[in-house]
Amino acid sequence: MKLTPLKCPHCGAKLKITGNTVLVACQYCGNAAEFTGESAVKLEQAIIKTEVQPDILLPLWLISYDAKISRLSSHPPRSLFQQEGTEVLYRRKDARPEDPDIPRRMLVAAFKVNNFINYTADLSYELSLKQDERLTEEQVKRPMEYSLCYYGHLDAQGMVEVLLRMLANKKSHNILDMDFDIGWRERKILWWPFKKDGDCWRDMIYEQRLLQSALEK
Amino acid sequence: MEKITALLCPVCGSGLAAESGSPLAQCRSCQASVALGSQMGFHRYYVEPGIRRNAAISLAGQATELSFETIAARLMFIPVWHVEAEAFGFIGGQRPIVERVLKIPVSDAEGNTVYEKEIKQKIGGEVVKKSLWVKKDYRMLGIKWNELGGSDIRDGASRMDLIPEDDAELSKLGLVLEPDAVAEPEMIGESTKSFKGQLLYPYGNYQGLTSRISLLKQNRRLIYYPVWRVLGFTKKGRFKCLLDGVNGTQVYIKQYSRIRIVPPTKYLVAAMAAGLALGMILAPGNVIPQGWLSFVAPFFLLGFLAGGALLNRLILDRLAEKAVRLIWKV
Numbered sequence: 001m002k003l004t005p006l007k008c009p010h011c012g013a014k015l016k017i018t019g020n021t022v023l024v025a026c027q028y029c030g031n032a033a034e035f036t037g038e039s040a041v042k043l044e045q046a047i048i049k050t051e052v053q054p055d056i057l058l059p060l061w062l063i064s065y066d067a068k069i070s071r072l073s074s075h076p077p078r079s080l081f082q083q084e085g086t087e088v089l090y091r092r093k094d095a096r097p098e099d100p101d102i103p104r105r106m107l108v109a110a111f112k113v114n115n116f117i118n119y120t121a122d123l124s125y126e127l128s129l130k131q132d133e134r135l136t137e138e139q140v141k142r143p144m145e146y147s148l149c150y151y152g153h154l155d156a157q158g159m160v161e162v163l164l165r166m167l168a169n170k171k172s173h174n175i176l177d178m179d180f181d182i183g184w185r186e187r188k189i190l191w192w193p194f195k196k197d198g199d200c201w202r203d204m205i206y207e208q209r210l211l212q213s214a215l216e217k
Numbered sequence: 218m219e220k221i222t223a224l225l226c227p228v229c230g231s232g233l234a235a236e237s238g239s240p241l242a243q244c245r246s247c248q249a250s251v252a253l254g255s256q257m258g259f260h261r262y263y264v265e266p267g268i269r270r271n272a273a274i275s276l277a278g279q280a281t282e283l284s285f286e287t288i289a290a291r292l293m294f295i296p297v298w299h300v301e302a303e304a305f306g307f308i309g310g311q312r313p314i315v316e317r318v319l320k321i322p323v324s325d326a327e328g329n330t331v332y333e334k335e336i337k338q339k340i341g342g343e344v345v346k347k348s349l350w351v352k353k354d355y356r357m358l359g360i361k362w363n364e365l366g367g368s369d370i371r372d373g374a375s376r377m378d379l380i381p382e383d384d385a386e387l388s389k390l391g392l393v394l395e396p397d398a399v400a401e402p403e404m405i406g407e408s409t410k411s412f413k414g415q416l417l418y419p420y421g422n423y424q425g426l427t428s429r430i431s432l433l434k435q436n437r438r439l440i441y442y443p444v445w446r447v448l449g450f451t452k453k454g455r456f457k458c459l460l461d462g463v464n465g466t467q468v469y470i471k472q473y474s475r476i477r478i479v480p481p482t483k484y485l486v487a488a489m490a491a492g493l494a495l496g497m498i499l500a501p502g503n504v505i506p507q508g509w510l511s512f513v514a515p516f517f518l519l520g521f522l523a524g525g526a527l528l529n530r531l532i533l534d535r536l537a538e539k540a541v542r543l544i545w546k547v
Contacts, residue, residue, distance in 0.1 A: 003227045003242075006250045014228070017241055017250040035241075038252050151433060158431030162306050165429050 009033050009042040022110070023059075023146040023189070030143055034153065044188035045140035050204050054193030058201075059110040059149050060123075061156035064185040067102050067164060071179040103167065108159045110189060112150035123208060124163055135205065137190070144191060153187050226251060263380055263387055266292060266443035266462040273445035276465050277458040281472070283451040290448075292391030292462060294441035304412040306430030387441060405432075444468065486525030490518040 006015040008026040010033070017024050017035055023043065025032050033040040047057060106124045151159075161180060169176050194201040202208070224233040226244040233242040233251055242251045268276070270290055278285040320333040387393050413430055443462025450456060451472070459469040 003224070003233075004252045005226075005228045006241075006252055014247070014249045016243075016248060018243070035252075155433040158433060159305050162429050162431055 004039055006035070006040045009040055015040055021146065021149075022152045023149040025143050025146055032140075032144070032146060036152065036154070044186070045144070045191065046137040046188060047140055047191045048193055048205065049136040049138045050193045052195070052204070054204055055196045056194045056201065057144065057191035058194055059144070060107050060190045060192050061110050061151070061153060061187060062105060062107055062190045063153070063156055063160055063187045064105040065160065066104070066183040066185065068181045069102075069178050070181040072176065073178070074176045102164065106160050106163060107190065108151075108156045108163065110149045110151050110156065123203070123206060124167070140191065149189070156187070157182075157184060224251075261439045261441070263294060263441035264443060264463060265380060266390070266445075268443075268445060268460065268462055268465045270445075272465065273447055273460050273462075276460055276467075277445075277447035277449065277456075280458050280467050280470050281449070281451050281456055283453065285456065286450045288448040288450060289446075291446050293444050293446055294387055294391055294393045295444050297440050297442050298437065302412075302432040302435040304430045305433055306413075391443070393441060483522075483525055483529055486521050490521045494518060 006017060007013065008015050008029060008031065010031040011026060011029040013026060013028040015024060015033065016027060017040075021035065023032050023034055024040065032043055032045060034043040046062075103124070108124065161182065164180055164182075165176070165178060168178060193204040195204050196202075224242055225231070226233050226247060226249060228249045228251075229244060229247040231244060231246040233244055243249075244251065270292075273292075274287050274290050277287075277290075320335055322330040323332055323334050325331050409430065409432060412432065445460040445462055447458045447460065448456070449458070453472055453474060455473040457469075457471045457473070458467065460466070461468055
């Protein structure tokens, strides 16, 4: 068995990690590192800047990659959706299966929320269209609430594969069954601003709602 | 059994404390955190057997419903994978959440409908997340995990006492079957498949659907589950019974019938008779020189067949069975 003592990738000091933590702050230099299961690695973080002070910042993985379709097959929908006469609203009829739009980076939740998936999918989609013009990032200088990070980057990569297929299907008239060949590139944690809105948290960029009760620490 | 090694801190050399299921260990003296590597990706546990030998034999006897003589009763520990994970995926091929409007009549105190309340219900393909158990069936014994009370375990898992395997001397209790080398990747494949099945299950006939899931935050455990294997002999023949070692339910029963070897006399005699008949048809002069014999020949054939059957039943069958008993010692 390989036993590796965990050291801070910034200053080399001993790291003290307890429980199921993904992100950990060095108790000497204060910088954060990601525990990947075998070692602790450096991690880039950024805060999404807003004019109004947010109530809470929630962590999201921003993952860049090069994805190619390695296998693709398609067939017209022959499931219960069609039987009930409920044509899918979001499908564009002129979309061809060989023409799925693959975003080059994606945003997936690192925090745990019961209904996070639909939310994340929307946010990822929005982000792939709008991010460059609307978002301003700021380097993280202060220690954040790292206990909110529940999913590591490996989990996030698994989610990306699922979301890619989902986004491709969202635009296609036919049902697409595809596999991707993905080369992973840089990743970082984005701290996303949320505002309290009654019983919910509301995302301050795209106005998405998140149930407060769903947020599990 | 795998060799048990002490975990020593690579920094100061003192003992490490590891929590079950965690990929991390903490040094007791220098407070360093140590990553245990991927080999420690799972932990081993065993379930203590609740049925003793005599009880197992009597339960097996009840299962036969015949007088029963024990040959052997052995406790075995079967390795079963237990995966606790979150699945993340989508079903349907589309993102599409289609909204269905349900109209629910709201009535006043007298029972008249005042207005219809509209509820928007989301149907169709959706993204799902689930957290559940997966288990591996154990094919070596010809039994499936479901037959081994797998569903009970799934429901009562939190209440079951799982004893860390390092502290126990399992091999003293019974025979321990080790999982084969390919079991772990196979288990991951199976668990993914099982998750997929459970995600698609509510959609009934899902021929036209596509789905994709990935497993997040996996927690794998290898559980040694006790099973009593009782062999015996009844008047019908040999008998084999597998009992759940925790609650004593019958997992698998097989009543072998008495072994019989049927000698091929019947066919030999039939072949001889057929040859004779063929000869009579093709060249009657050579086979039967006298004309009157051709009238008697069919009766000869019948006699052959009847005699062969009698011979088979009275002598050869018994001889064959005696030989089998002698050789197989049953």
